[in-house]
Amino acid sequence: MxxxxxxxxxxxxxxxxxxxxxxxxxxxxxxxxxxxxxxxxxxxxxxxxxxxxxGRHCLKYGAPTALSEIDERRLVDVLIACAEYGCSLTMLDLRMTVRDFLAKNSIVNKKFRNNMPGEDWCYGFLKRHSHLLSQRHCQNIKRNRAEKK
Incomplete structure (x- = not known):
């Protein structure tokens, strides 16, 4: 790819x-x-x-996604919940979350090696859901600023 x-x-x-x-x-x-x-x-x-x-052109063009729209929406909801709790996820964390999601729901996806998506899939997933998710870099703050209330 x-x-x-x-x-x-x-x-x-x-x-x-x-x-x-x-x-x-x-x-x-x-x-x-x-x-x-x-x-x-x-x-x-x-x-x-x-x-x-x-009404003959009803389908989307391009290859279908590896997961259904419902499954992708569930994943987005999980990722948003993680963000609300202050848990930032790396690209590897996202991939592991998807793998665990697939394992818990007994879904085997032939497009993924060992049922774990690659980085390109993650980039595409973030691009498809860019209105809800974004990739950010963390910024460290000093202890004094963190302790202030």
Missing amino acids: TRIHIRKKGARNYVNYTKEILQKAIMAIKRGMSANAASKLFKIPRRTLDNKVR
């Missing part, structure tokens, strides 16, 4: 538009604009617009 994907020259482009632009294009088609005109105006492929209007 590569850390930073470099696109090959001449490779096909995927999703070169935002969700807002796509929604505007779909609304324009539903109001009576032709799919071809909307395609040229919003610079979205015509077949993509046709499929979105008819």
Whole structure:
């Protein structure tokens, strides 16, 4: 698994538009604009617009995640609870927590070696849940400041 994907020259482009632009294009088609005109105006492929209007493109693009959305949400809740108690976790702690979570729930994931995720999975997990979790560096404070009330 590569850390930073470099696109090959001449490779096909995927999703070169935002969700807002796509929604505007779909609304324009539903109001009576032709799919071809909307395609040229919003610079979205015509077949993509046709499929979105008819509900054929419902799935996410890309590879599925190693854990289900429900399992990932449970992990996020556990990590938030740890943070509220003042327990900071390193990347290794996160990996061990996931391994223990999988063991307790009798889940065997073939993507993980020895049922323990790698660092790349952790980076992707933090990126997927960046609105709830963040990676920070601790900052030491002097004893005098810590003792003040």
